[in-house]
Amino acid sequence: MPSSPAPRAIQATFDDLGTALHDVTFVVVDLETTGGSAQTDEITEIGAVKVRAGEQLGEFQTLVNPGLPIPAFISVLTGITDRMVASAPRIDTVLPAFLEFARDAVLVAHNAPFDVTFLRTNAQRLGLPWPGHQVVDTAHLARQLVTRDEAPNHKLSSLARLFGAATTPDHRALHDARATVDVLHALLGRVGNLGVHTLEELGSYSARVTTAQRRKRFLADGLPSAPGVYVFKDAEQRPLYVGTSVDIRRRVRTYFTSSEQRTRMAEMVGIAESVTPIVCATALEAQVRELRLIAEHKPRYNRRSRHPERSVWVKLTVEPFPRLSIVKEVRGDGAHYVGPFSGRQQAEQAVAAVHEVVPLRQCTQRLSPTKRVSACALAEMGRCGAPCTGGQTVEEYDAVVLRASAALCGDAEPFVRSLEERMAHLSEQERYEDAGALRDRLLALVRGAARAQHLAPLAASPEIVAARRADSGGWEMVCVRYGRLAGSALSPRGTDPMATVESLAVSAEVVAAPTGPAPAALPEETEKILRWLETPGVRLVHLEGAWTCPVNGAGRSRDRLEPLVRAREQVSGFDEPHGRLLSRPPKAVRSGV
Template identity: 60%
Template sequence: MSSPRRLRPPDGALPVAGSTPVQVALDELGTPLRDVTFVVVDLETTGGSATADAITEIGAVKVRGGEVLGEFQTLVDPGGPVPPFIQVLTGITTSMLVGAPTIAQVLPSFLEFARDAVLVAHNAPFDVGFLRAAAGRCDRAWPGFQVVDTVRLARRVVLRDEAPNHKLSTLAALFGAQETPNHRALADARATVDVLHALLGRLAPLGVTHLEDLATATDPVPADVRRRRSLADDLPDAPGVYLFRGPREEVLYVGVSTTSLRRRVRSYFTSAEKRGRMTEMVRLAVRVDPVPCASPLEARVRELRLIAEHAPRYNRRSRAPERMPWVRLTDEPFPRLSVVRDVRAGTAHIGPFASHALAQQAVDALHASFAVRQCTGRLPARPAPGAHACVLAEVGRCGAPCVGGQDVAAYGAVAGAVRDAMTGDPRAVAQAHAARIRTLATQERFEEAGTVRDRLTAFVRGAGRAQRHERAARCRELVAARRTDEGGWEIVLVRYGRLAGTAVVDRRTDPRPVVASLRAGGEHVAAPVAPATAAHPEETDLVLAWLEQPGVRLVEVDGEWSSPVRSAQAVRDAAAAVTLDLVAPRAPLVDDVPASASAAAQRTA
């Protein structure tokens, strides 16, 4: 244990003159929070299951009234090896735990350290769940700790306008914590202490000033919000989309329910809704408009389309599909890779990606695998007078076509290999990255190995998405059907990757006339430029996921509907296996695609 230390008051908490730093507005009724002893704990583990995985490190900080009273930290022998991806995440290796005490030796000391305190953790169900499970395995009774979860507190007082999420690293940065979380137990526990004090400071003006207040701090439903639950009274008990509208008829938020619109909208007026922005939105809403749908697929697709149409201020995703970038191999004498916003005929593309950063990672993966030029200017077929090569040519990473080191034909062979990796077989990229990951892991350079892993993952996902979307983009019309739970049929009409019509028939109705009616009256869809489809990319993903469900039958296909066996989709699971097992003696990406991936690809071919 360390000696007591003083904490700098975080944002939202001020020191009382001449005394220990405390939160704002603490008074003397009940048990003031400044008099409560908190033990803030953080664990590192071998995985996410409290029953199947084990603790590898415990870190805890005992604090009262803004003063650290002591610290507890120890590594723990989990009784087995630490998975490679956990080693990458935490830096705790199997060799570090040789000779460490077991949890049976550590747990009594920790329970004594935390005795008579309030237990605090960031995502407390995870940490407390592991500790309870460990106590059970050690035949020790679990004390009746009062538990405070800083994630739940943060959801009450930290809005999305301030922080994109409620992760510990995000909150620590927001509140200026003295310790930066790094997936080591004691450092994370110290950061959680600062986050806890900042959150208590924000809760004080809301009346949370005593220990007794914390029990209900995350659950109360404001009266003005509860009164608005009548907005859901007339909604149908069926799947569909709902639109919250503001006082000027503007669409504030678009949501979806795949079962019951009424039940889903009612949940916004109960303690089940924890998002601060949604509470703010509910206070502004004056009406909820329902859009009943025939099936869950139609409901999800309509939600995407309405979000793209209205761009509601309280929706975070799918508002601007045109901004989703692609990676293009340009059409010029000496092609190069470029991140673009549109798709052009006659060139190779992968994507679309969720962000420019992911697209750039895919570009980096291709640059690391092929000696394709990285300069951005257009090069003439013959070198320009006075041209000079860049440093990449000097280190052998480019053939220097800018100065005549490669002619159009020689460089075309390199560009052809890049094109094949993007549109067909990605194993050349996967092989190069798997080898690099193994080398870095052997050298215990796990952070660099993680960077290479991220590049490979971005490329494989982008290439796989483009190949999946391309088959939809080249299929003029497809009709498929799936049995419903009631014995009828859910029928879907897809044109160029866009949902053009859907219907549900009961088991007593002949579905064939419904299919004919759908084809005759379905939405007219113009042919897109492949691999882009005629729909929002996420809509195409939803349609493809529906088509790939077990039990879906293809009724009519007008056009091409196939996927190459040696495709990015076929090796995606293999790539994931390699990146999770960084120290594997070999990578299953050379010529031995796993049987499950290969079989799946052949079924769709």
């Protein structure tokens, strides 16, 4: 057998070698803003640190006058108030200076899409050319390198603790940027141990495909290229993981490639012996089947929707002197119910929010209008009208109950305004921890009340049939009974959709009326159905019942408050103390540039 020629040695070019990470200049940036939307909110502070080869080259920090009031929620979170930014420069002065500071550098941020979107949007508004920086997202990198055994999540606060950052993130821009520098260096050390030494390698880095993943690629063979649910099972046919996709075969194949970077999924694939597909007529049906299977089997590799039985409700009891109680089920006793809440802690926060404004009694015994008992400490403090001692008649106490009922089931605006005014007052007094606790209670209440107010009409409707244009033509049809998906069908293009509607109504599941306001399904299922029904383009074909919500209900307050905290919650969460927030000088400070 002839010998093969010796392999030729090829000298790599400098382009092939790439830019060594120790030669890269990074500008680590963090922003504080008035909210989560770059289109409608403004920047209130920029903090940045320039580093190369582990050495700090300079810092950039300035407050920014946003030109609009800072919401109380944001002031509670960041400690930045209207008074602090009143004399600060505007963004048209600050942004050119920052872009010069960051010139020719790689931008780094924790949850970078948030910060970069604000910077780029403001550059566009001001007519400034966006440099097109290469961006490194430390949150994305941490998700590939830090396991749940090391940190409970990948928030900046958790990573800073894990890596022993010299600066504790506290929702102020420069402090958070300094903490992100330490996190970045720790993560670069980890990828360096995995053979990533250049900027180009860092940009294309992904978790390696394990041997177990490669070995199981055959599990995707023969699966349908259709929408539906897929169930990974072990050797004993026990469900390990349930997922959903518009193309089952294509989605399952990704579990055996480098695009799948979750450590627990690699572990799951190593155990899996088969994949069971369940083809569904519509995407909504697939989502609902997924929820039901997860709730039924509780697969160990699914993290959400596994324990719907842990949901609880807040109940305004039916008795001469009603009170708020946390219960596990809804009964047909004529009481007002709010929820469900995901857990007891959220329900307790909602109850505490009501008690902040409405002087309902908080004792647990059943009181009689005629039998007197001794007063509790709350009555002596003036936080309860003391119906136990005869301090309030049933009629007088009813007025208090009506206020609580309105906050839970009707017009929530007066109640919410009272709590917001109290938060603003606490913030002005720099009592940030108290204001933060009050904020969390308010959010828990409006989320739970809005959930109840939106789900109740759907749960009470004997039948709703709706349709939406399918991407492939024709119509997607769903039949909902008492908040439960009773059936779905696809009416192909060119056929009479009403014939499909009639067939669907006949063949759909028979659903017994539930005890309202609870739906006849898992609350999460009813919420998915509601979101689908509210999607643009959906048409109601048949409605048996009434579909209404209070005009000034809790949903309105929730929709106004949620955007103020959602984006910042994703960046650093609400697990950090707010009591040590420091002010910053209202002018740009740059050193060592």
